[in-house]
Amino acid sequence: xxxxxxxxxxxxxxxxxxxxxxxxxxxxxxxxxxxxGRTPDRKAPTDRRSSSSSRRDDASSHRGDSSSRRxxxxxxxxxxxxxxxxxxxxxxxxxxxxxxxxxxxxTTDEGLTAKSYIDPEQLRRQRQEETRVYGENACxxxxxxxxxxxxxxxxxxxxxxxxxxxxxxxxxxxxxYHVVDDAELVKAAGTEHHGGVCFxxxxxxxxxxxxxxxxxxxxxxxxxxxxxxxxxxxxxxMRSCAHFGAKAILVNDANLLExxxxxxxxxxxxxxxxxxxxxxxxxxxxxxRRAGYSIVTTSSHEGxxxxxxxxxxxxxxVLGQEGEGLHEETLRQGDVSVSIGGTGNIESLNVSVAAGxxxxxxxxxQKA
Numbered sequence: 078x079x080x081x082x083x084x085x086x087x088x089x090x091x092x093x094x095x096x097x098x099x100x101x102x103x104x105x106x107x108x109x110x111x112x113x114g115r116t117p118d119r120k121a122p123t124d125r126r127s128s129s130s131s132r133r134d135d136a137s138s139h140r141g142d143s144s145s146r147r148x149x150x151x152x153x154x155x156x157x158x159x160x161x162x163x164x165x166x167x168x169x170x171x172x173x174x175x176x177x178x179x180x181x182x183x184t185t186d187e188g189l190t191a192k193s194y195i196d197p198e199q200l201r202r203q204r205q206e207e208t209r210v211y212g213e214n215a216c217x218x219x220x221x222x223x224x225x226x227x228x229x230x231x232x233x234x235x236x237x238x239x240x241x242x243x244x245x246x247x248x249x250x251x252x253x254y255h256v257v258d259d260a261e262l263v264k265a266a267g268t269e270h271h272g273g274v275c276f277x278x279x280x281x282x283x284x285x286x287x288x289x290x291x292x293x294x295x296x297x298x299x300x301x302x303x304x305x306x307x308x309x310x311x312x313x314x315m316r317s318c319a320h321f322g323a324k325a326i327l328v329n330d331a332n333l334l335e336x337x338x339x340x341x342x343x344x345x346x347x348x349x350x351x352x353x354x355x356x357x358x359x360x361x362x363x364x365x366r367r368a369g370y371s372i373v374t375t376s377s378h379e380g381x382x383x384x385x386x387x388x389x390x391x392x393x394x395v396l397g398q399e400g401e402g403l404h405e406e407t408l409r410q411g412d413v414s415v416s417i418g419g420t421g422n423i424e425s426l427n428v429s430v431a432a433g434x435x436x437x438x439x440x441x442x443q444k445a
Contacts, residue, residue, distance in 0.1 A: 208280050209265075209337045212272040213239070218345030219276060220246070228277040230254040231265045236273035272341065283331025283352035286364040293325075293391075298439050299365065301327040301395040303358055303407055305428055308333070312342025313429035319346030321436040322443075325353045327361045327393070362410050365393045372411045374403055375435070377425040380414030388439045396428050396435075 207228060210219055213236060219226065220243045230247060232240060234256055247254045257265070266275040289299075300314060300323050311333055318326065326334060331352035333339065340347045355361030362372055371389040374380070375396055395411065397403035402425075408414065417426060417434055426434075 206280055207277055208332075208335050209267065209275060210278055210340050211266040211268065211270075211275040211337055212341035212344070213274055214272075214344040215340045215347065216240075216243075216272075216274045216276050218348045219278065219340075222348040223281070224250075226278040226281065227252055228279060230277075231262050231275045232256050233259055233262055233273045240274065266337070268337065270341070280332070280335050281351075283328075283334075283354040284325075286327075286353055286355045286361050289325055289351070289353045290364070290368045293368075296322075296390045296443050297325070297370075297392075298323040298388075298436065299325045299327055299353065299370065299393045300432060300436070301358070301362060301393050302428075303395065303397045303403055304329070304401075305396065305398050306333060308336045308338035309342050310427070310429045311336075312339040312344075312347070314432045315339065315343040315350045316346035317429070317433040317436050319343070319349035321433075321440040323394075323436055323439075324349065325351050327353045327355070327358070327365075329354070329358055359406060359410060362393065362395070362407070366410075366412075371413065373435075374408050374411030374414045375431065376402070376408070376414050376416050378416070380416040383415050383417050383435070383438060386413070386415045386438070388442050390443065392439060394432070394435050394439070396432055399425065399428055 210216055216230075217240075220240075224243075224246055227247070229252065230243070232244075232254065237244065237256060244254065246252075255261075255265075262271050262273070262275060263269055265271075298321075300318055302311070302314070305311060305314075305328075315326070315334065318324070328334065331354050334347065334350070334352045343350075353361070355364060366372055368391075370391045370393045373386075373388070373392055373394050375394070395403060395407060397407070415435070417431060419426075425431075
């Protein structure tokens, strides 16, 4: 012990150096305060350098002994890391990894990247439940029709004045939105034809035929599309349906009507049309017939001219994909077949054009 300034009015500076015996002892006290346990041997340092070196060696020795007294903290930490993968209580939000291991970079559907772990099953369910909608008219119509479906939104600065109400609603309802440049919006929308805005929305699931029939009006025109999958054709058909008052489209897969390209092409018409589904396309047609609907099939070569056709108030107009047209079984299910006359210079019309002509005639007759 080295005592300096021994007068009663002065402070006493005390320096301790632990000996080997005190270091190895499990009953030694706190090395910093000198309290607790057996009082260690004390020696006055002959020189500051040797004293400092001794203290460092002593600290290292003490840490080793302290680990032993606590049952080996370092060993327990390594042991817990080695058994971490065996735990049944792992969360899906974080991947089991070493303490300093960097997480993989994940690219999301929204075109953004983040270093995080996403459970594949959770991501699959999310993709099934959500879809992208882009295009100014499509997004405006969706906001007016069902704003609660919006999950997230992106805008370029130039369109924000026209989406002022949308931005207010998103902020008030704590919905995430971003004002970004064109390059970032291309990533979010997945296309260059985004129209300055993109929404991630919850899908609007299709209705079963029985559910649609329970709410159908007295005058009801349903468009039935057999194997029509082109999103631009589907979007154009939805636009014509909305214009002429046909509120349902019978399809094999309701998701076809909610693709970003189809909704954008519909220019807001998708919000006025519901997808109707059945276990099979033919079962759907049969259900409509039993409910009193007339099944009108189309052909470019056979059938009565459209000008001579009298459409019932409840009608299902059936169209097939270009090239193959309707299957034979579908044609046999029809109550009447109709053709659209023309010059004959081309074999047939685009399916979306034919749909518009037929729907327009149904609407004209019902209004008359």
